Each structure stands twice: as C-alpha cells, then as structure tokens.
Amino acid sequence: MLKLQLHTSRLSRKALLGIVIAGTAIPASIAFSAESRVLVDGKSIPVSGAHETVARVLRAAGVELRDSDEVTPPLDTTVTDGAVIRVSRVQQTSVTEDRPVPYRVVVQAALGKRSPRHPTVTRPGRAGITRVTTETRIVDGQTVATTVREQQVLRPAVDLIVTSRAPWKLGSRGVYTGKKTLTVSASAYDPGVGSCGKNASGRTCTGQRAGYGVVAVDPTVIPLGSKLFVPGYGYGIAADVGGAVKGNRVDLGFNSRSAALQWGRRRVVLRVVD
Numbered sequence: 001m002l003k004l005q006l007h008t009s010r011l012s013r014k015a016l017l018g019i020v021i022a023g024t025a026i027p028a029s030i031a032f033s034a035e036s037r038v039l040v041d042g043k044s045i046p047v048s049g050a051h052e053t054v055a056r057v058l059r060a061a062g063v064e065l066r067d068s069d070e071v072t073p074p075l076d077t078t079v080t081d082g083a084v085i086r087v088s089r090v091q092q093t094s095v096t097e098d099r100p101v102p103y104r105v106v107v108q109a110a111l112g113k114r115s116p117r118h119p120t121v122t123r124p125g126r127a128g129i130t131r132v133t134t135e136t137r138i139v140d141g142q143t144v145a146t147t148v149r150e151q152q153v154l155r156p157a158v159d160l161i162v163t164s165r166a167p168w169k170l171g172s173r174g175v176y177t178g179k180k181t182l183t184v185s186a187s188a189y190d191p192g193v194g195s196c197g198k199n200a201s202g203r204t205c206t207g208q209r210a211g212y213g214v215v216a217v218d219p220t221v222i223p224l225g226s227k228l229f230v231p232g233y234g235y236g237i238a239a240d241v242g243g244a245v246k247g248n249r250v251d252l253g254f255n256s257r258s259a260a261l262q263w264g265r266r267r268v269v270l271r272v273v274d
Contacts, residue, residue, distance in 0.1 A: 034079050040087035091138040101128035103157040110163045121234050125160025180272040184248045188263035204240035216240040216251035227273040
C-alpha cells in the first residue's frame with residue numbers, strides 16, 4: 001500500500017484527505033506541520049511539527065500542567081499555523097484574620113435635674129472584633145483579585161454614650177458628626193505648680209480657669225474657642241496655648257495632679273465639634 005506523507009500548512013485537512021492519484025483515493029498518513037509558540041513562566045517556547053491539538057503542543061514543549069493552571073486556547077483546540085498558546089499559573093490563597101470594628105460616638109440628651117450639666121461620657125465605648133476570611137487569586141505571581149468570602153462577628157462594638165443637657169450637632173441617627181478629625185498626641189496637665197510651674201495662676205491665656213475640659217492647643221492647627229471631643233476624655237474647649245504644644249499635639253486639663261498622671265500621654269483621634 002502506497003503511503004504519502006505531506007508537510008504543509010497551506011492546505012486544509014479536508015483538501016489533503018481528498019487527494020486522488022490516477023483516479024484512485026490514496027490512504028494517506030499525513031503529518032500536518034505547524035509553527036506555534038507557547039507562553040509560559042515568562043518564556044516564549046517555539047514549537048514546530050505535527051501536533052494536532054494544544055495538549056500535544058504543550059507535551060512537545062515539555063510543559064507540565066498543574067490542576068489550577070489555565071490554558072488558552074483550551075487543550076482540545078485544533079492547532080493552526082502561527083498559533084499562540086498561553087499557560088497561566090494560577091494560585092488561590094485563603095487568609096483568616098480578626099479585625100477591629102470601631103465603636104460609634106452617640107450623643108443623647110440628658111433627662112432630669114441630676115443629669116450632668118456638661119457633656120459627660122456615661123458609657124465607655126468598646127471596639128468590636130470581626131473574623132474575616134479573604135481569598136486572593138494570584139496569576140503568574142501577580143495578585144489580580146481579593147474577595148471577602150466570610151465574615152463572623154466575634155464581639156459586637158459597643159457605642160460610646162455621651163450625655164449632655166445641650167447636645168451638639170447630631171447625625172440622622174443620633175451619632176456624632178464633627179466637622180474635622182485629627183490624630184494627635186494628647187498629654188495632660190493640672191492647674192498646679194507641678195504642671196504649670198511656680199508662677200501658675202490657674203488661668204489660661206484666654207482668661208478661663210484651668211482644669212478639666214480646658215485644652216491647650218496650637219492655634220495654627222486648632223483655633224482657640226473650638227469645641228473638641230477626645231475619646232477617653234470627653235468634651236473640652238480649646239482655650240489655652242503652651243510652649244511645647246506645637247502641631248498635632250494637645251494638652252488636656254485635669255483638676256488634679258493624680259488624674260493628669262493617670263492619663264499620661266496617648267495618641268488619639270480628636271474631633272473638632274465646632
């Protein structure tokens with residue numbers, strides 16, 4: 001039996017299988033030669049020869065596929081001359097972490113004569129904790145997508161409650177809506193000589209009596225007279241300055257030396273109310 005082997009990329013399979021010699025159809029073992037390229041792992045691998053499908057081209061190129069890899073075009077696709085085959089290495093990673101949930105500041109009107117005259121924190125806030133599971137899709141070493149798959153509340157946040165006879169501006173649901181927030185270093189002082197020196201008069205630069213609720217600020221950052229809210233301290237007014245109070249730093253007034261020392265120095269998010 002005569003066998004005919006042709007290497008061509010210009011004729012279709014249908015045309016080649018229809019070759020007739022002297023009026024007789026020839027059973028042909030035909031090798032279809034095609035030039036293709038495989039893009040994988042940052043390399044471009046040329047492949048030539050008789051490989052009918054993408055899967056066979058990859059085998060000829062010595063490419064080992066993993067279960068998570070993606071191949072374009074699909075493995076069973078018929079290869080044509082000049083075909084480009086791309087192999088993407090895909091990874092899926094899953095991370096579970098506990099994230100803090102900030103508490104809200106809620107201002108409520110004081111009721112009754114025994115209620116505090118000045119804004120007072122009547123219930124401290126507590127941050128919540130949520131366990132979040134995220135999945136990250138990595139293609140050829142590059143992160144292409146991160147998706148939150150599951151969220152579980154381990155501890156709900158507890159609102160900080162401020163009670164005031166004349167509450168300041170509230171949001172639509174009673175939540176504090178200040179005009180400005182600043183991350184500051186908050187130190188503490190008392191009106192006595194321990195904090196203010198032997199010449200302490202007990203009065204601020206604006207003439208107010210120093211003590212709880214009086215805050216020293218840098219006027220170039222926070223204008224004097226501004227109403228402030230400091231988490232863990234409460235409401236106050238910017239009514240004093242200090243030689244060491246520069247930039248994003250404030251000095252919180254307390255009525256006693258022991259209370260000032262107990263506060264120490266903290267980094268807080270200060271809210272300018274008005």
